[in-house]
Amino acid sequence: MFDVRLPLSGERFGVVYRLTGTEAEAHAKARDICVEQTIEFPADLVTGGDIRTHILGRIELLQPAPEGGFEATISYAVETTGFELTQFLNVVFGNSSIKPGIRVERLELSPGLLQAFKGPRFGRDGLRGLLGAPTRPLLCTALKPMGLSAEALAEFAYRFALGGMDVIKDDHGLANQSFAPFKERIERCAEAVARANRETGGKCIYMPNITGPADQVTENARFAKQAGAGGLLISPGLTGFDAMRRIADDDAIALPVMGHPAFLGSYVTSPDSGISHYALFGQIMRLAGADVTIFPNYGGRFSFSQEDCRSVAEGAAVAMGHIKPIFPAPGGGMDLSRIPDMLETYGYDVMFLIGGALHKRGPDLVANARYFRSLADQI
């Protein structure tokens, strides 16, 4: 049945899955993934032709994994993705996300598939150019707490920019609440950062949170651009990854994009299921257009290990054709004392994200930011 000929290029991309169980169990799981992610049909009914030979996933390799279990590399015809990010993610892990003991470890993307994606517009070099910071680690802080007025948040933005921050972002929980409505907040904070830049000659950028209803994300981004925002923060776990891709690709917006991990944590909670830190916060964030990938650093309020965090930075930089490397931005309860250790883990191509700790050091926010900046300048 279904013995049809299809116009296929022959090009395939690979996904490396880690599978729990014995070799026989892992092999059965791998065969199951080949069906589940493509034809989702009793394989014995598909007896011949190109659906059987090329559309069905193909096990390219099955070998013991260093962490236990087995690693299966499964290849798929690039045409199965329709060359769209949504369907690409669906082929990678759509239904298999619902089965335990399957973890996406790495994506091995082929040239023709990569051509479908622009990736980050700026990447590391572009963002360094924008910020006038050719080599040192970049510095970022966040505007919070939720409940403050747009005016109060803008005053913080002004002081942090005066003190030498590179990037001032909204906290990811600032949306369009009545306390600090989106448009007013963006206008006031962008103006405050521009004013500080005029005084210091600096190049600080404000990155407001544009996460919002599906029909407003692009509008939010355009408004932010017009109001003078220098970049955009978005939580693709809330909007879908493709909403971020759309913003990054939009030539009328053309701003750097920072991807936040909100609502994505469940993909990395289990060591045996979900998606690896490397693939999710490194490769997928990047493929979806983030110039900066935020994640919780080890030793803070969250539970990522040092190895998890290092792997995010690796996925943010691994060779992926024309897709530019991006900045890892470890945050989540970091304070200034962690900088030497973070430098050792991430090197110089990192954006330090320090939020509440900049308030904790004392009431003079300009001085606190200056101190943070002096640490980076000494590096």
Added chain:
Amino acid sequence: MFDVRLPLSGERFGVVYRLTGTEAEAHAKARDICVEQTIEFPADLVTGGDIRTHILGRIELLQPAPEGGFEATISYAVETTGFELTQFLNVVFGNSSIKPGIRVERLELSPGLLQAFKGPRFGRDGLRGLLGAPTRPLLCTALKPMGLSAEALAEFAYRFALGGMDVIKDDHGLANQSFAPFKERIERCAEAVARANRETGGKCIYMPNITGPADQVTENARFAKQAGAGGLLISPGLTGFDAMRRIADDDAIALPVMGHPAFLGSYVTSPDSGISHYALFGQIMRLAGADVTIFPNYGGRFSFSQEDCRSVAEGAAVAMGHIKPIFPAPGGGMDLSRIPDMLETYGYDVMFLIGGALHKRGPDLVANARYFRSLADQI
């Protein structure tokens, strides 16, 4: 610090989290969630005023959970959500998704918050009315495998509709691939189902998959409507939940919506983290506008337990103000022999989703569908 007065209604909604650990550990986790999901700021710096008293999450109850660990009910000011689905999900589980040992069990939504959401347009009664099936279980099948032409898929649709299926949906892996391009597929399949309906006098509807790039989902839905589709299939794990909400709310589309679980499985993989089946596939799917929630039945190709599945059906029907109850659609490797057992689990308010098994019964698809329908008619 931050001693400000805010114009708050005083209305709060609740989220029931299950937390691992001892009572003291669970209590510490609950306090942490109150901060993490709202102000994300050192709580000791927020010394007074409405941010401290009302914006910060509040532990309403902490009690031992039947499954082990503790259940914490945490309430949030409705204003923290900005009355948007994206920010609502962010308050429920944004950053806490990244912490292990925290599971969203149930949402306890308050009247003012519910008013922000229309929920499903049709719900159970509306869909039964459309399909002319006032009491019996509904029958659904899927067009596949990927790789077939639009013409071949339409021929399947015709035969299944002739045989008496209520709903014929695209497989969720049919996107806009070259084998069966979106527009051609929708036109041919909608026409095939309409032709069958003319012959049988039936009311079968075709629900194409409109999951796609962020800037095309609405356009896809409108095209499908115009081409004669009777409903829409979408995978909110790929598009974001709000993209589904937007489609469901669109009066120019006004079609029933079926939510598919692709790429959402990682939320329910761990018993101690993520989101419960009840909240994710029941309450959230519904809040986001799905009239039907697809999930893998127990005893099929997937690993949900009977209890997990029953809880989806409960979340699909629990009282939620004006938000209509919706159909659970268990699928994933079901065959016809499972119907009596499924009836016992779900009752009559269920949509049976049977895919490949309708092909397995033999080559005469009309006869296979008729047999499936006869089983439902005997109920």
